[in-house]
Amino acid sequence: MAKTILITGGAGFIGSHLVRLLVKQYADYNIVNLDKLTYAGNLANIADIENNSNYEFVKGDIVDTDFINELFKKYDFDSVIHLAAESHVDRSIESPMDFIMTNIVGTTNLLNAAKHTWEGSFKDKLFYHVSTDEVYGSLGAEGMFLETTSYDPRSPYSASKASSDHIVRAYHHTYGLPIVISNCSNNYGSHQFPEKLIPLFINNIKNNLPLPVYGKGENIRDWLWVNDHARAIDVIFHKGKNGETYNIGGHNEWTNIDLIKVICSVMDEKLERPEGESEKLITYVTDRAGHDMRYAIDATKLQEELGWVPSLQFEEGIRNTIEWYLSNEEWLTNITSGDYKEYYDQQYKNR
Numbered sequence: 477m478a479k480t481i482l483i484t485g486g487a488g489f490i491g492s493h494l495v496r497l498l499v500k501q502y503a504d505y506n507i508v509n510l511d512k513l514t515y516a517g518n519l520a521n522i523a524d525i526e527n528n529s530n531y532e533f534v535k536g537d538i539v540d541t542d543f544i545n546e547l548f549k550k551y552d553f554d555s556v557i558h559l560a561a562e563s564h565v566d567r568s569i570e571s572p573m574d575f576i577m578t579n580i581v582g583t584t585n586l587l588n589a590a591k592h593t594w595e596g597s598f599k600d601k602l603f604y605h606v607s608t609d610e611v612y613g614s615l616g617a618e619g620m621f622l623e624t625t626s627y628d629p630r631s632p633y634s635a636s637k638a639s640s641d642h643i644v645r646a647y648h649h650t651y652g653l654p655i656v657i658s659n660c661s662n663n664y665g666s667h668q669f670p671e672k673l674i675p676l677f678i679n680n681i682k683n684n685l686p687l688p689v690y691g692k693g694e695n696i697r698d699w700l701w702v703n704d705h706a707r708a709i710d711v712i713f714h715k716g717k718n719g720e721t722y723n724i725g726g727h728n729e730w731t732n733i734d735l736i737k738v739i740c741s742v743m744d745e746k747l748e749r750p751e752g753e754s755e756k757l758i759t760y761v762t763d764r765a766g767h768d769m770r771y772a773i774d775a776t777k778l779q780e781e782l783g784w785v786p787s788l789q790f791e792e793g794i795r796n797t798i799e800w801y802l803s804n805e806e807w808l809t810n811i812t813s814g815d816y817k818e819y820y821d822q823q824y825k826n827r
C-alpha cells in the first residue's frame with residue numbers, strides 16, 4: 477500500500493542507511509527525509525539515491541514548531557520514523573542544551589504535529605521513535621538490558637533520549653497515538669561521523685595520530701552492524717505491535733581495548749605496516765565524566781516475536797568497515813576538514 481513516510485535525521489549515520497534501504501525496497505512509498513544538516517548530517521551519505529522518484533530531501537529543524545506544523549500540512553504523512561538527534565555523549569557533556577532542544581523539544585514538536593494531523597483517525601498511522609540502549613544506564617559484569625529494565629540514564633545524551641522515550645509513551649497512553657520504540661546498542665559501519673570510537677580511531681591510525689583511550693579501556697559496548705539496525709527498523713516498522721518497545725542488539729560485547737586492538741591489527745594489514753605498529757599509537761587519557769561501564773542488549777523479544785536476526789558477524793563487519801573508510805578517503809577528508817558543511821549550507825541557504 478502506498479505510504480508517505482517522514483524520516484528524520486536521514487542524512488546522518490543510521491538514518492542514511494535506513495533511507496537507502498527503504499527507498500530501494502519499497503518503490504511505492506514516498507520517503508521524505510527531513511534533516512537539519514548539522515555537523516553530523518551529510519548529503520554525501522545518500523548521494524546514490526537522491527534522484528530516486530520515491531525520495532525527497534527537506535532541510536529543516538525539528539525544534540522549529542512552525543516549520544514542523546507546516547511540513548505536516550504540506551505532506552499527508554502516514555508515518556514518522558524519527559532518528560534526528562544530537563547523538564554524541566562527549567558533546568552532551570560539553571553542551572547539554574543542544575541535546576535538550578533537539579532530543580526532547582524536537583521530539584515533542586513532531587509528536588504534537590502527528591497527533592494534530594492524525595487526530596480522529598489514528599488507523600494505519602505510526603510514530604516510530606528510534607532510541608538507544610543507553611537509556612537503561614550502566615551494567616556491572618552480569619546481566620543484560622531487557623525491554624522491562626528500569627530507565628537509569630547517566631549522561632545528558634542518554635537522559636535526553638530517555639526523556640523523549642517517556643514523552644513518546646505518554647502520547648500513546650494519554651492520546652492514543654500509535655507508537656513503537658526501539659532501543660539499539662552501539663552501531664558500526666560506513667558513513668559514521670569520525671567523532672565516535674571506531675571511525676575516529678581508523679582515521680587517527682591512518683594519519684599516525686594518538687588513539688585516546690578513555691580510562692583503562694575496560695568499558696564494554698555491544699556492537700551491531702548499522703545495516704542490521706536498519707533491517708530491524710524495517711521489520712519493526714512493518715510488524716511491530718502498537719505501543720511496544722523492542723530492544724535491538726547483536727550479542728557482540730567487546731571491551732574498548734580489545735576492540736581497538738582488532739582495529740589496529742586490521743589497519744596494520746591494510747596499510748602494510750609492520751605488525752604491532754598501530755598499537756603503539758594507543759594513549760590512555762583521562763576518563764570520560766560519568767563513563768558508563770557496560771552495555772549489553774537482550775534482543776530475544778525482537779528475534780522471537782518478529783523473526784529478526786543479525787546478518788553479519790563482527791569479524792567480517794569490522795574488516796568491511798575499515799576497508800570502506802580507507803577507500804572513501806574523500807568522504808573522510810571532507811568531513812574532517814569541515815568543507816562539506818560550508819558547501820551544503822551554501823547549497824540550501826535559500827530553501
Ligand code: NAD
Binds near residue numbers: 558606660
Ligand atoms: P548522527 O549524529 O549520525 O545523525 C543525526 C542526524 O540528525 C544528522 O543528520 C543531523 O543533521 C540530524 N539532526 C540533528 N539535529 C537535528 C534537528 N534539530 N533537526 C533535524 N535534524 C537534526 O546520529 P546516528 O548515530 O545516526 O543516530 C541516529 C539515531 O539513532 C539517534 O536518535 C540516536 O540516538 C539513535 N541511536 C544511535 C546509535 C549509534 O550507535 N549511533 C545507537 C542506538 C540508537
Ligand code: TYD
Binds near residue numbers: 690691696764
Ligand atoms: P562512543 O563511540 O562515543 O559511543 P558511546 O559512548 O555512545 O558508547 O564511545 C564508545 C566507547 O569508546 C565508550 O566507552 C567511550 C570510548 N571512547 C574512547 O575511549 N575514546 C574516544 O576517543 C572515544 C570517542 C570513545
